[in-house]
Amino acid sequence: MGRKLVAGNWKMNGTNADLKEIEALGIAWAAPRVDIVVCPPATLVSRMAFSLGGQPIRVGGQDCHAAASGAHTGDISAEMLKEAGARYVIVGHSERRADHHETDDMVRAKAEAAHKAGLTAIICLGESLDQREAGEALDVVSGQLAASLPEGATAANTVVAYEPIWAIGTGKVPSTEQIAELHGALRAKLVERFGEDAKGIRLLYGGSVKPDNAAEIFAVENVDGALVGGASLKSTDFSPIISALESTV
Numbered sequence: 001m002g003r004k005l006v007a008g009n010w011k012m013n014g015t016n017a018d019l020k021e022i023e024a025l026g027i028a029w030a031a032p033r034v035d036i037v038v039c040p041p042a043t044l045v046s047r048m049a050f051s052l053g054g055q056p057i058r059v060g061g062q063d064c065h066a067a068a069s070g071a072h073t074g075d076i077s078a079e080m081l082k083e084a085g086a087r088y089v090i091v092g093h094s095e096r097r098a099d100h101h102e103t104d105d106m107v108r109a110k111a112e113a114a115h116k117a118g119l120t121a122i123i124c125l126g127e128s129l130d131q132r133e134a135g136e137a138l139d140v141v142s143g144q145l146a147a148s149l150p151e152g153a154t155a156a157n158t159v160v161a162y163e164p165i166w167a168i169g170t171g172k173v174p175s176t177e178q179i180a181e182l183h184g185a186l187r188a189k190l191v192e193r194f195g196e197d198a199k200g201i202r203l204l205y206g207g208s209v210k211p212d213n214a215a216e217i218f219a220v221e222n223v224d225g226a227l228v229g230g231a232s233l234k235s236t237d238f239s240p241i242i243s244a245l246e247s248t249v
């Protein structure tokens with residue numbers, strides 16, 4: 001397994017003034033034992049990468065287009081993110097699947113574009129509350145995994161984030177048994193499709209991860225880190241989550 005990973009997704013939040021949060025993180029985590037990534041809005045990628053300089057915290061985008069360039073007003077390509085200083089890009093977040101009608105096929109094409117540009121794709125999956133209550137969570141998420149991951153996925157270029165939609169921004173978190181079941185199933189499917197290398201594909205949990213529940217979540221088998229929304233916006237919330245992951249390694 002590669003290093004464990006904590007990724008912060010700022011979503012549509014953050015202005016220049018918030019770069020001070022990144023400076024604080026950089027001071028606190030000069031030599032982390034886990035990988036740390038922050039994904040700000042596209043407007044801040046370049047400045048965040050610049051202000052981090054040679055520090056070990058990485059910057060990521062929140063989405064990319066499947067094409068490298070062209071007539072796609074409002075979109076940005078994986079190459080552009082790379083040039084701006086990003087090393088990672090989130091693709092297929094449930095908010096994009098809902099707001100922008102992104103399908104598994106589109107998500108897979110975006111992940112392929114990320115790989116081609118030399119970015120690590122953080123591919124998001126997750127069921128709705130209705131699907132969970134109907135007992136379909138495992139089937140839905142397995143289907144998303146099969147259809148959203150490109151053939152060339154490896155432990156080096158791909159991270160999978162399981163984010164149950166009903167846990168995002170709600171303060172509700174699945175039980176550790178539910179997380180263990182999902183992550184165990186995802187790991188088995190990854191190894192079945194990609195072989196032994198897939199044991200190293202990092203599986204993140206996302207959805208209401210906070211300083212007070214992080215340790216419990218990180219103790220679950222096959223949880224290799226977290227994709228954190230709201231609690232990644234302030235270094236005073238994000239740092240204890242990073243500490244919780246560090247104490248597992």
Ligand SMILES: O=C(CO)COP(=O)(O)O
Pocket residue numbers: 009093163167168169170171206207208209227228229230231
């Ligand atoms: O969607 C998420 C991260 O991508 C999770 O968001 P919250 O941590 O705010 O629930």
